[in-house]
Amino acid sequence: MHMKLILIRLFLFSLSYIPFHGFAEQYISKEIQWNIYSPDHTIRVSVSDDSGVIYYYVLQGADTVIRKSKLGIITDKYDFSKELYYVRSDSARIDRFYTMIIGKRKYNHELANKKTLHFRNRQGKEIDIIFRVSDDGVAFRYFFPRTANSLSVVSELTGFGIDISAKAWLMKYGLPTNYAPAYENDYTNGSLVGQSSPDSSGWAFPSLFKTLNHFVLITESDLDEHFFGSHLKQDCEGGNYEIRGPLSGEALGHFSTMASSTTPFYSPWRVIILGKSLGAIIESNLVYDLAAPSRIADTRWIKPGRSSWSWWGDHGSSKNFTSLKKFIDLAKEMGWEYSLVDANWDIMEGGGTIEDLAKYANKNNIRLTLWYNSGGIHNTVTERPREIMSNPEKRKKEFTKLNKWGVKGVKIDFFDSDKQQIIKLYMDILKDAAAAKIMVIFHGCTLPRGWSRTYPNLISMEAVKGAEQYGWDSAFANHAPVGNIILVCTRNVVGPMDYTPVTFSDYEHQPHKTSNAYELAETILFESGMLHFADRAEDYQKADPKVKQFMKVVPSTWDDTRFVDGYPGKLMVLARRKGSDWFIGAANGEAIEKTVQLNLSFLSKGSYTILLMKDGASPREIKSSEFEYRGQHKPVITMLPNGGFTMWIRPQSSN
Numbered sequence: 210m211h212m213k214l215i216l217i218r219l220f221l222f223s224l225s226y227i228p229f230h231g232f233a234e235q236y237i238s239k240e241i242q243w244n245i246y247s248p249d250h251t252i253r254v255s256v257s258d259d260s261g262v263i264y265y266y267v268l269q270g271a272d273t274v275i276r277k278s279k280l281g282i283i284t285d286k287y288d289f290s291k292e293l294y295y296v297r298s299d300s301a302r303i304d305r306f307y308t309m310i311i312g313k314r315k316y317n318h319e320l321a322n323k324k325t326l327h328f329r330n331r332q333g334k335e336i337d338i339i340f341r342v343s344d345d346g347v348a349f350r351y352f353f354p355r356t357a358n359s360l361s362v363v364s365e366l367t368g369f370g371i372d373i374s375a376k377a378w379l380m381k382y383g384l385p386t387n388y389a390p391a392y393e394n395d396y397t398n399g400s401l402v403g404q405s406s407p408d409s410s411g412w413a414f415p416s417l418f419k420t421l422n423h424f425v426l427i428t429e430s431d432l433d434e435h436f437f438g439s440h441l442k443q444d445c446e447g448g449n450y451e452i453r454g455p456l457s458g459e460a461l462g463h464f465s466t467m468a469s470s471t472t473p474f475y476s477p478w479r480v481i482i483l484g485k486s487l488g489a490i491i492e493s494n495l496v497y498d499l500a501a502p503s504r505i506a507d508t509r510w511i512k513p514g515r516s517s518w519s520w521w522g523d524h525g526s527s528k529n530f531t532s533l534k535k536f537i538d539l540a541k542e543m544g545w546e547y548s549l550v551d552a553n554w555d556i557m558e559g560g561g562t563i564e565d566l567a568k569y570a571n572k573n574n575i576r577l578t579l580w581y582n583s584g585g586i587h588n589t590v591t592e593r594p595r596e597i598m599s600n601p602e603k604r605k606k607e608f609t610k611l612n613k614w615g616v617k618g619v620k621i622d623f624f625d626s627d628k629q630q631i632i633k634l635y636m637d638i639l640k641d642a643a644a645a646k647i648m649v650i651f652h653g654c655t656l657p658r659g660w661s662r663t664y665p666n667l668i669s670m671e672a673v674k675g676a677e678q679y680g681w682d683s684a685f686a687n688h689a690p691v692g693n694i695i696l697v698c699t700r701n702v703v704g705p706m707d708y709t710p711v712t713f714s715d716y717e718h719q720p721h722k723t724s725n726a727y728e729l730a731e732t733i734l735f736e737s738g739m740l741h742f743a744d745r746a747e748d749y750q751k752a753d754p755k756v757k758q759f760m761k762v763v764p765s766t767w768d769d770t771r772f773v774d775g776y777p778g779k780l781m782v783l784a785r786r787k788g789s790d791w792f793i794g795a796a797n798g799e800a801i802e803k804t805v806q807l808n809l810s811f812l813s814k815g816s817y818t819i820l821l822m823k824d825g826a827s828p829r830e831i832k833s834s835e836f837e838y839r840g841q842h843k844p845v846i847t848m849l850p851n852g853g854f855t856m857w858i859r860p861q862s863s864n
Contacts, residue, residue, distance in 0.1 A: 241295055245324045247342045248302075252483070254340055254347050256280075256326065261292040263328070263338065266370070267347050267481060274423050274483050275347075276370030278449070280338060282351050282476070285361040285467070289328070289336040289351075296327040296335075303341065309497060310665045311513055311705055311738030313770035313785075319498040320344065325352075345493045346482040348430070353472045361469040364454070365439070367479055369427050371418050371448040375402045378417040378695055378777050382440045382456075383410030389459060389625035390440070391653050392672035395688055396695045398778040402448045411453055412441040414656055417490070417699050417777065424490045426482040428703050430499040430659040434636045435474040437466070438627030438655050452479070460587035460626035468629050477658065487698060488772030491783070496703045500659025505666060510646045512617070513668045513738035513765050514546030516578065521677060521709060522745035527551035527580070530559035533566055539746040540575045544761045549620060549741060551580045552592040567614045578618035578650065578739070579611065587631060588623045598638060608645035618648035618668070618739070627655050639664040650707060650739055657704020661738070668738030673700050675708040676743050679716050686719045690727070690851040691778045694798040697734050698777045708735045709743040711760070713752070713829075723796070724828035727853030729756065732763045733794025734783055740765040755833035756822060759857055763792060771811050784811060793856035797848040804847045809858075814840065816861040821846070823854035837861070 241258040256265045257277075267275035281290030303321045321343040328336050337352040353360055371377075376399040382390055392413055397404075399419070406412050415428035427450070429439055442453045455466050468476075478499045482490055505511075517536040519526040526532035527550055540548045548570060554563045561569075563579070570577050582592050585599030597603045598621050611619070621638060624631055635651065642649050643666045652671040661667045673696060678685040693708075700706055710731035715721055721728070732740060742749065742760065749760065764787040773782040773793065782795040782805060791812065797803045817838045823846055825832040838844070838858070846854050 243298065243324065243326065245322055245340050245342045247344045248320050248322060249344045251344065252342055252347065254342050256338075256340065258293065258295050261294070262290070263293060265349070267483070269423055269483055269485070272420070272422055274420060274425055275481060276372065276448070278368035278370040279366050280349075281366040282336070282362060283364045283366070285363055286357055287330055287332060287334045287360070289330055290366050292331045293328040293336075294330070296329055298327065299325045307502065307662070309662060310508060310511055311661055311668055311736075311766055312497060313492065313494055313736060313767060315766075315768045317494050317497065321498070341478075341499065343495060343498065345484060345489060346480065346495045348478040348480045348495070348499050350478045351476040353474055356472050359469060359471045361467040362436070362454070362476070363467055365452040365476070367452040369450045369481070371402050371425070371450060372420050373402050373448045374421065375448070376400070376419040377402050377404070378699055379406075380413045380699075381407050381410060382413040383408070390438075390455075390627050390655065391625070392656055392700070393674040393678075395674065395692055396699060398691055398695065403445055405445065406443040409443050410456055411443045412445070412450070414440055415699050415703050416441060416450065419777075423483055423485055424487050426490050426699070426702060428480045428482075428496065428656070429477040430480050430496045431475075431501055432477040432632060432658040433501075434629070434633035435470040436468040436476055436632070437629045438632060438658070439477065440627070455627045460628055460631060461589065463586050464626070464628045464630040466628065482702070486772070487775060487777070490702055491698060491772045492770055493702065496657070496659045497662045500662040502662065503665055504663055505643050508665050511648060511665050511668070512546065515543070515740045515742065515763070515765055516540065516545055516547035516549050517543070517746070518549045518551070518709065518741045518743050520551035521680075521712065521743040522714070528553040528557055530557055530561035530566060532559070534569060535746055537566075537570050537573060537575050539749065541573045543749065543757070545575075545742070547576050547578055547617065547739065549578045549580070552582070554579060555594045564614060567616055571615045576615060576617040578620055578648070579616055580620045580622065583621050583624050583634070583653075585634075588625050590623045592622075599634065601637065601641070604638065605641050605645070608642055608647050611647060612645045616647070618650060620650040620652055622652040624651070624654045635660070639667055642666055648739075652707065659704070661704060669705040669707040671707045673706050673708055676710060676712050679712065679719055683719060686722050689721070690723050690796070690800070691798045693723070693731065693734070694775070694779065694781045694796055695777050697781050697783065701736055705737045706735055707737050707739065707741060709741045710735055711742050712744045714744055714748045721828075722851050724824050724849050724852040726822060726824045726831050726848075726855065727796045727851060729759070729822060729831065730794035730796050730853040730855045732760070733785055733792050733855060734781055734796060736767065736770075738765055753831055753833060755820065756831055759820065759822060759855065762857065773808060774805055780805070782807070789860050791856075791858040793858070794853070795846070795848065795855070796853040797851055800850040802847060802850055804845060807844045807846065809838070809840070809843070812840065812858070818859050818861055820857040821854065824849040824852040828852065
């Protein structure tokens with residue numbers, strides 16, 4: 210009798226693995242639900258199998274922040290969006306620490322609850338959906354086991370259901386003149402949820418929403434060479450925002466819009482950062498938590514820093530030996546570690562070569578970073594040097610040569626696509642650069658997706674409508690006071706942002722609307738492992754001595770970051786710590802005078818010396834003062850319309 214019972218159980222067990230259509234239909238007609246909680250139990254993800262179609266929704270406390278939304282993927286061979294059959298689930302606790310060389314904080318705690326749901330489709334082919342729930346958000350991704358020799362992802366049905374009463378801060382995906390995604394458009398400022406993107410290119414990541422009681426930011430992380438970069442579809446009726454892949458016109462029409470790989474492989478994490486305050490979004494490191502750990506064993510050679518840059522004030526200077534020497538001298542005077550040489554340096558004029566310039570910089574204890582065109586068939590930009598970074602053999606030889614010259618970094622531009630082949634190019638560049646001990650900055654590029662944890666030699670990325678736009682975008686100055694603050698709440702949340710800040714001087718056709726104190730505050734508000742000071746040498750050299758003192762000491766890496774006050778597009782006050790010193794940056798996005806009362810409760814008890822630099826009588830004046838602070842009051846500071854202020858707070862015991 211015992212043996213007979215065992216045989217019956219084995220038979221029934223085997224039936225669950227037979228892709229028999231009639232049996233599957235009977236099984237999946239029943240709805241199944243799984244709940245995954247954050248470690249502190251404030252966030253819950255509920256996943257349901259509704260007749261073979263998988264849905265999820267997200268709650269924080271009693272509030273639904275993501276409405277019931279669909280999951281699923283369609284490949285060239287198999288459909289994983291319907292008639293799915295639940296097999297089993299696995300649960301795990303993630304609890305580990307890691308350090309970052311750049312970013313919001315040095316020491317990080319990756320803490321989450323993980324659940325993997327295993328499914329089979331009608332043909333018996335497997336797909337896993339993996340969920341991770343942290344105290345600051347939710348993430349999920351798809352995993353293809355050894356389902357076939359290879360698969361191509363045709364479309365993804367993942368959705369994010371946002372309440373239509375919410376406000377949205379969204380950026381159009383493609384550039385106005387073509388389909389190249391450089392992430393350099395303006396964000397909307399509290400627009401209506403459900404409003405379609407201006408054209409078929411869709412909405413870009415990251416996307417920020419404000420519901421009645423919560424902020425929600427949607428993006429992705431841990432993208433690698435097995436997948437394309439994703440964004441959101443144009444139409445989002447009823448607040449249903451859905452994933453879409455690259456556009457066919459990207460990379461000048463070269464390469465496929467699908468993601469193809471041999472199995473097994475993962476999709477990127479779909480990331481939902483959420484909190485009851487804006488600070489929960491800005492302070493979150495969830496994108497890095499989800500990224501693969503560092504693949505560089507010895508990172509001691511990676512040295513982020515501050516840099517002079519000649520191109521903003523004089524586009525032709527980057528191929529003029531004499532002009533570039535002046536910016537090396539500026540870096541030395543200011544105590545900055547680097548000087549960036551922009552395009553066309555390989556056709557140098559004015560009495561020397563690029564190698565001569567590197568020798569001059571090394572002699573003055575300044576290290577160069579050099580600009581490159583990413584080259585290849587994916588762009589037609591003629592700026593030089595090109596046809597090197599897209600060629601593996603040439604690229605490796607170039608990095609080896611730069612290392613011998615003492616050049617420490619490269620800035621590589623004009624990638625123009627989120628297609629899988631271009632994502633692979635990013636990965637290959639980072640690997641080869643790391644082998645030669647070269648730091649990397651990407652420009653004209655995609656969005657950060659946690660790569661600076663996996664490859665710590667990636668110290669910054671552009672993917673922002675930055676200060677260079679003063680040179681050609683006639684509307685940029687008018688939008689900058691608002692747009693810059695939105696960037697702190699969106700783009701800079703997900704990774705380093707090379708905005709190239711602190712431009713005190715004006716282009717004749719487009720004077721700044723932001724005050725000089727606002728401009729100075731950008732050094733704190735914007736996080737980037739390489740802080741490129743963009744203005745002309747003479748405009749920094751004639752600055753107030755206290756302003757110059759601040760620019761000499763402000764770091765480019767941080768031990769901690771705290772949100773102090775603010776709202777997207779209106780106001781931003783951030784505090785960042787380096788060692789025992791705190792730095793505060795504040796910017797007023799509105800054309801009205803504004804007074805803030807600073808809550809400095811994050812400071813330890815004790816006495817501090819505060820150097821304050823705020824708006825003077827006019828937008829071009831920075832008024833500096835120094836005072837002692839013992840925690841006895843909340844400092845009150847008034848900003849001009851589109852003004853700002855900066856603080857450097859030092860414990861008196863370390864003076």
